[in-house]
Amino acid sequence: MSWSIRIGVRLLSALGIAMTGCSSPGPFDGSISDLMLRDFGSVSASERALIERASGGAFEPWVSDVELPADASAADFVRLALDRNPTLRAARQRVLRLQQRIPQVESLADPMLQIAPFGQMAETAAGQVSVMTGISQRIPYPGKLAARGRIAGQDVAIAEQELERLRLSVVSDTRTAYWSLYYAARAIEVTRQSRDLLVQMREVVRAKYRVGAATQESVLRTAVALNNLENELITLDQRRTTAVAMLNSLIDRSVTADLADPRPIELSEFDLRLDDLLSTARLASPMIGVIRERMQRFLEQRELARLNRYPDLTVGLSYNLVDDQGLSPVANGDDQWWIGFGINLPIWQPRLKAAELEAMRGILETAGLVAGEQNRVAFRVQDAYAKVETHQRQVILLRDVIVPEARQTVEASLSGYRAGSVDYLSLIDNWRKLLDFQLMYQRSLADLERAFAELQEAVGRDVPRRRILDDADEPRDNDTESPEPDGGAENDR
Numbered sequence: 001m002s003w004s005i006r007i008g009v010r011l012l013s014a015l016g017i018a019m020t021g022c023s024s025p026g027p028f029d030g031s032i033s034d035l036m037l038r039d040f041g042s043v044s045a046s047e048r049a050l051i052e053r054a055s056g057g058a059f060e061p062w063v064s065d066v067e068l069p070a071d072a073s074a075a076d077f078v079r080l081a082l083d084r085n086p087t088l089r090a091a092r093q094r095v096l097r098l099q100q101r102i103p104q105v106e107s108l109a110d111p112m113l114q115i116a117p118f119g120q121m122a123e124t125a126a127g128q129v130s131v132m133t134g135i136s137q138r139i140p141y142p143g144k145l146a147a148r149g150r151i152a153g154q155d156v157a158i159a160e161q162e163l164e165r166l167r168l169s170v171v172s173d174t175r176t177a178y179w180s181l182y183y184a185a186r187a188i189e190v191t192r193q194s195r196d197l198l199v200q201m202r203e204v205v206r207a208k209y210r211v212g213a214a215t216q217e218s219v220l221r222t223a224v225a226l227n228n229l230e231n232e233l234i235t236l237d238q239r240r241t242t243a244v245a246m247l248n249s250l251i252d253r254s255v256t257a258d259l260a261d262p263r264p265i266e267l268s269e270f271d272l273r274l275d276d277l278l279s280t281a282r283l284a285s286p287m288i289g290v291i292r293e294r295m296q297r298f299l300e301q302r303e304l305a306r307l308n309r310y311p312d313l314t315v316g317l318s319y320n321l322v323d324d325q326g327l328s329p330v331a332n333g334d335d336q337w338w339i340g341f342g343i344n345l346p347i348w349q350p351r352l353k354a355a356e357l358e359a360m361r362g363i364l365e366t367a368g369l370v371a372g373e374q375n376r377v378a379f380r381v382q383d384a385y386a387k388v389e390t391h392q393r394q395v396i397l398l399r400d401v402i403v404p405e406a407r408q409t410v411e412a413s414l415s416g417y418r419a420g421s422v423d424y425l426s427l428i429d430n431w432r433k434l435l436d437f438q439l440m441y442q443r444s445l446a447d448l449e450r451a452f453a454e455l456q457e458a459v460g461r462d463v464p465r466r467r468i469l470d471d472a473d474e475p476r477d478n479d480t481e482s483p484e485p486d487g488g489a490e491n492d493r
Contacts, residue, residue, distance in 0.1 A: 050086070066253055071263050074178040074449075080251040081174040088170055091163040098156045106149040111137040128323045129336070136316035136340075144312075147304040154297035158290055165286035168457045174250050175453035178262065181243035183446035185261035187439055188236045194435040195229045197410075198222065201431065204418060218424040225428060267395050267445065270388055270452070271466040277381050277459055284460030285377045288370060295366035302359035309352055311343035377458060384455035391448035398441040406434040 032051045066084070069076060082088065114134040121129035202222040208214035245255040282288070320336040346352060413430045416422030456463050 050089070066251065068259070070260055072260065073262070074175050077174050077178050077247060077251060078171050081170050082167065084252040085170050085250060086252055088163075088166060091159070091166050095156060095159045095163055098152070098159050101152040101155065102149050105152050106145050108140075108145075109138055111135055129320045130323050131321040132318070133320070134316055134318040136314055136342075139313045139315065141307055141310040141312055144304065144307045147300055147307060150300045151297060151304065154293055154300055157293040158297065161286045161289040161293055164460075165290065168286065168460065170250065172453045172457035174247070176450050177243055177246040177250060179446040179449040179453070181240060181247060181259065182262040182265075182449075183443055184236055184240035184243055186264065186442040186446075188233060188240065190438045190442060191229060191233055191236065191435070194431070194438070195226065195233075198226055198229065198431060201414065201427065202226065204414070205424065213420065214424065221424070221428060225432075265445070267392070267399060267448075268465060269396075270392055272385065272388065272455075272463070274382065274385050277385060277455070277463065278378055280461065280463075281377050281381050281459045282374060285373070285458075286460055288373050288377060291366050291369045291373055295363055295370065298359050298362035298366060301362065302356060305352070305355035305359055308355065309346055311346055314342040314344075316340045316342070377460075380458035381455065384451055384458050387451035388448060388455055391444050391451055394444040395441065395448055398437060398444060403434075403437050403441055406430070406437045410434045 036047065036051065066080065068080075112135065114132075114136075116132040117130075121132065202219075205214050205218045205222050209216065209219050244257075244259045247259060248255045248257055316339070318336075318338050318340065322335050409430045410427075413422050413427045417424065417427045452463075452465075
């Protein structure tokens with residue numbers, strides 16, 4: 001090969017190396033939204049606003065307001081939370097992010113290109129070597145890339161189970177916040193009605209006091225009771241504000257935005273079976289699912305550790321440029337080329353064995369965690385089920401017996417006080433008991449719905465309020481309503 005060609009090849013080799021180093025994209029000077037647009041091709045308005053909110057440190061939701069019906073139910077807030085909750089949206093992006101790892105770990109590593117254009121080259125009979133080049137590719141042992149892909153796939157499955165767990169948690173938190181708002185609103189309403197009744201009683205006491213039929217102590221006691229109600233209303237208003245802020249934060253809305261009070265509801269009785277709930281929870285609980293997916297990941301990790309005992313193959317092609325002017329008189333300038341093969345030698349047995357044992361210990365670890373989580377889920381289901389049963393009995397008792405009797409007692413006491421047959425202390429005591437029982441009824445009703453939301457989270461899916469009777473079940477005489485579908489509107493009121 002002539003000197004001019006030799007120099008040209010070296011320059012081209014050096015230029016190729018330089019171009020290879022400069023071919024990677026440089027730093028991007030635009031905004032993150034512009035970078036997303038370049039990589040994804042399109043960016044939704046919500047994604048752009050979320051990025052700008054995170055980048056700018058703004059302490060406001062990406063949409064300051066949202067359309068809410070005047071009589072929005074728990075189901076309406078749940079739908080908004082599932083669509084707008086930032087933590088849920090981040091979890092969905094995590095699943096999508098981990099999915100991009102699968103093609104990365106399943107692909108071959110980049111081939112290695114070597115070029116040596118300068119230095120003291122070998123002198124051969126065909127001529128002096130001017131440029132040495134080579135390219136090699138490492139090919140993993142069959143099954144390794146697939147095993148790495150399955151491990152990455154298990155990471156996706158784990159993230160999906162964690163997304164489902166988070167979804168259930170957001171739904172439960174939303175329902176709990178809604179029923180906290182419901183109780184605060186109903187308690188304010190009941191307290192104001194009780195205050196109106198106390199004002200009527202105060203007028204009766206004042207009239208009797210003017211004619212000398214009541215003591216000044218009775219008038220003062222009534223004033224103290226009214227002031228105490230005002231104090232209770234302040235506390236209830238604070239609870240309402242807290243519940244509103246919690247609901248707004250769950251749907252990514254300004255915490256200071258006001259919400260309409262939930263409409264009053266009546267008890268919708270539950271017909272649940274604990275055995276069915278426990279059986280469903282064992283299959284549906286996302287936390288149990290997370291641990292099981294981790295166990296499967298350790299199984300795949302154990303398989304990869306086994307495959308790592310086998311060597312990988314490296315295939316290389318070498319090509320040397322030879323000058324046609326050498327020391328030998330018969331130099332012909334024929335270039336050199338050859339194909340080579342190589343393998344790594346997995347001889348360090350302690351490292352390989354430790355990788356297998358680590359995976360096996362991980363399997364045993366997750367097996368114990370599954371058993372522990374099953375016990376924890378079973379306890380949560382049983383505890384929430386007991387709360388539902390207890391609150392349901394309390395609501396029925398308060399609604400059908402205690403509150404009506406307390407109301408009749410107050411009415412009889414007020415009539416008796418006007419007639420002089422009942423003393424003031426009995427009247428004010430009966431009035432206070434009526435208020436307490438009315439508040440207790442509303443609190444038990446809200447606690448019942450909160451307990452049902454907790455039960456659904458523990459089970460791992462929406463639970464119908466009425467179980468579907470099978471052939472072995474005897475229908476009740478008064479059970480004339482059809483069962484609600486799973487996840488029906490009645491579940492969210």
